[in-house]
Amino acid sequence: MRDHPIPPVTEPLQYRAIGVVRGTYVPTDPEQLTRGAIHTADGQAVEAVVLGRLLTLMRRHLDLSQPHLWVVYPRSREEQGLHLQMVGIWEPSTLAEPPASEPAVPELAVSEASVAPVASDDLPEGDDYFSVRGELIYTRPETGDLVVKVRQMPRADGSRPIPFKLQLKGELPLEHLRHFVSLAMRRHGEQLQLESFEVLAPVAQRGSRGGKGRRDGGGKPSSKRGGGRTAVSRPVG
Missing domain, CATH: 2.40.50 (OB fold (Dihydrolipoamide Acetyltransferase, E2P))
Structure with a gap:
């Protein structure tokens, strides 16, 4: 059982990108919840898609007219800015006990299955x-x-x-x-x-002649693929 939607790091060089955003999710098509935007308190409408079993949770248990604290994976898009992949919800006050008919699954680990009953809806790091x-x-x-x-x-x-x-x-x-x-x-x-x-x-560089690639006044290094250690970037679950 966890008391935080972002699990602790388990490897020294563990890759990951995960966060939380509070807002109201508004689907592009009310009949299809998989694509839409999270409308935040600061007036942003951040493009988002729903992944995994979170979709089932949203349909059966959530009031989508209300804001929630969503667990998300961030992605960057050249022209559209921030893009979010929604993988969970952090709301132990209402989702601490999983429905008896639904098994614990990784996508809901931070929303239903692994939340300690004493956990708070507020995180020490705050929203966003x-x-x-x-x-x-x-x-x-x-x-x-x-x-x-x-x-x-x-x-x-x-x-x-x-x-x-x-x-x-x-x-x-x-x-x-x-x-x-x-x-x-x-x-x-x-x-x-x-x-x-x-x-x-x-980070060790594969096939690198100079070790770290070209750096020209802070510009982008060469595009040689970095080696690094393979680690977890989907830490939920």
Whole structure:
């Protein structure tokens, strides 16, 4: 049983990107809940999709006219800004006890199956908190732009998903390029802003001649694929 929707890190270099956003989910089509937007208190409508068994929970147990604290995986889109994949809900005050007819499943681990009855709906980090762990592949302190590469677990068939890149805001020195970093982020509008960071280790570069790629005044390093350690980026469950 957990008392927090974001589980603790289990590996030193564990990749992940997960957070919480409070708001009212409004589907694009009332008959199809899988796509829509989370309408937040600051007036944003952040594009979102619903994944896994959360869809069943939403249909059977939630009042979608009310705001909830959603557990989400962030993604970046060049033109549309922040995009969210909804995987759970944190609301132990109403969802602490799972319905007897429904088994515990990973997607609902933070919403029904693993919530301690004494847990609070409020988190110590507050709303709109995100934890991002991965390889820093771009930083430009003068503009406050960051890009972190996040690797995902191999699928059940053994195939490896393509790593994804998150575009973030904050100031990190150039010397931390190609290092594994742990970032505490906060959503502001449709951007994730850096609040604190920890630099954990350099990331080994496969086939790298110079070790860390080209760095031109803070510009993007070369596109050689980083090695790193394969770890969990879907930590729910």
